[in-house]
Amino acid sequence: xxxxxxxxxxxxxxxxxxxxxxxxxxxxxxxxxxxxxREEEAxxxxxxxxxxxxxxxxxxxxxxLYAHASYAERELFPHLELWQGEAPVFLWEAxxxxxxxxxLWQIPPGDYSLRCGEDLLSVAEDVHLPAGYTITRQESNxxxxxxRDEGGFLGLxxxxxxxxxxxxxxxxxxxxxxxxxxxxxxxGLVEAEQNLQAALYLEELFSAMGLKVALSRYDAEIPGASxxxxxxxxxxxxxxxxxxKQAKYLLSSHLNAGGGxxxxxxxxxxxxxxxxxxxxxxxxxxxxxxDENGLGWVEDALYKRSSSQRTLIPRDYYFIIRETGGYALxxxxxxxxxxxxxxxxxxxxxxxxxxxxxxxxxxxAQYWKDNWKELVAAVAAGSAEYxxxxxxxxxxxxx
Ligand SMILES: [Zn+2]
Numbered sequence: 001x002x003x004x005x006x007x008x009x010x011x012x013x014x015x016x017x018x019x020x021x022x023x024x025x026x027x028x029x030x031x032x033x034x035x036x037x038r039e040e041e042a043x044x045x046x047x048x049x050x051x052x053x054x055x056x057x058x059x060x061x062x063x064x065l066y067a068h069a070s071y072a073e074r075e076l077f078p079h080l081e082l083w084q085g086e087a088p089v090f091l092w093e094a095x096x097x098x099x100x101x102x103x104l105w106q107i108p109p110g111d112y113s114l115r116c117g118e119d120l121l122s123v124a125e126d127v128h129l130p131a132g133y134t135i136t137r138q139e140s141n142x143x144x145x146x147x148r149d150e151g152g153f154l155g156l157x158x159x160x161x162x163x164x165x166x167x168x169x170x171x172x173x174x175x176x177x178x179x180x181x182x183x184x185x186x187x188g189l190v191e192a193e194q195n196l197q198a199a200l201y202l203e204e205l206f207s208a209m210g211l212k213v214a215l216s217r218y219d220a221e222i223p224g225a226s227x228x229x230x231x232x233x234x235x236x237x238x239x240x241x242x243x244x245k246q247a248k249y250l251l252s253s254h255l256n257a258g259g260g261x262x263x264x265x266x267x268x269x270x271x272x273x274x275x276x277x278x279x280x281x282x283x284x285x286x287x288x289x290x291d292e293n294g295l296g297w298v299e300d301a302l303y304k305r306s307s308s309q310r311t312l313i314p315r316d317y318y319f320i321i322r323e324t325g326g327y328a329l330x331x332x333x334x335x336x337x338x339x340x341x342x343x344x345x346x347x348x349x350x351x352x353x354x355x356x357x358x359x360x361x362x363x364x365a366q367y368w369k370d371n372w373k374e375l376v377a378a379v380a381a382g383s384a385e386y387x388x389x390x391x392x393x394x395x396x397x398x399x
Pocket of ligand 1: 176177183184191254255
């Protein structure tokens with residue numbers, strides 16, 4: 001064999017070895033990056049556990065999610081997490097006052113799934129899922145909608161809108177009495193007339209704040225046929241209007257009589273007194289004083305008056321608070337009157353009833369004649385504070 005051929009054979013053996021080594025190395029590399037051996041595979045993810053949702057009631061801008069909801073017994077989900085994709089982005093701890101539920105206006109626009117701890121909330125097909133709007137802040141509203149997703153679990157979608165539909169309002173102002181009912185009178189004042197005058201001015205101030213406002217009556221008459229004057233539940237009458245206009249807040253304006261001096265503020269027995277407290281502070285700052293001698297006194301001039309009728313659960317004394325609050329309260333009369341509108345009662349308004357002063361007290365009556373505009377302006381300022389109309393940015397999620 002020539003040296004040339006021998007040299008060629010050596011070179012070929014060397015090249016073949018090199019090729020084999022490279023293949024071996026590549027094989028090792030691939031097996032290192034490849035899938036884990038079968039016996040070490042992670043167990044498949046369990047399907048998420050769930051708890052059934054019983055009902056959602058909305059009071060003002062506060063949504064209450066119930067694990068259990070019957071007339072006499074209710075159980076809120078103790079805490080909620082709003083998830084986007086694989087992460088919770090908004091947390092909520094349940095509180096008892098119905099105006100401190102999941103505050104819809106504080107949730108950034110988006111599409112969320114809802115959980116209580118590890119559990120998704122399952123929704124049966126017959127559970128009513130409400131939808132609506134938050135009030136106008138910074139010239140914008142949020143449209144919100146609870147929905148049942150493809151898997152049968154609860155979702156919530158919020159979207160900013162520039163304008164409310166024609167028949168949807170932020171606030172309803174209720175000038176008390178009217179029609180055949182003049183209310184109290186004294187010292188040259190008739191309550192129904194003064195209530196209307198105050199309500200019209202309040203409408204002007206709220207509108208200037210960008211709110212969409214309606215009045216339950218715009219003149220001496222009560223809307224509807226004459227037989228409806230005594231029936232606030234009839235179609236188009238004051239209680240009915242709150243639901244039809246989807247008002248989130250209701251301010252009922254009155255003047256008092258029967259001995260006393262100063263203002264009184266009535267909140268529902270189911271809410272806290274935050275709204276009333278803001279208005280109270282503004283009324284005091286304007287130079288006026290409160291009255292503490294009414295029934296249902298809580299503190300200062302703040303009241304929560306319960307009905308004395310024996311019922312399974314507490315009820316508000318004043319129908320305009322009790323019957324306009326939706327199922328979060330106990331609107332038993334409207335429920336009976338309007339059996340065709342049960343779904344609408346899942347959403348009600350947060351109400352504040354205000355007695356500005358005692359018109360049968362000569363000093364109060366004179367103070368009203370001289371200062372009624374200042375008092376109405378104080379109510380507007382306190383309410384705007386409570387509604388945080390000038391909240392420039394969405395607040396941070398609750399921890
Ligand atoms: Zn009155």
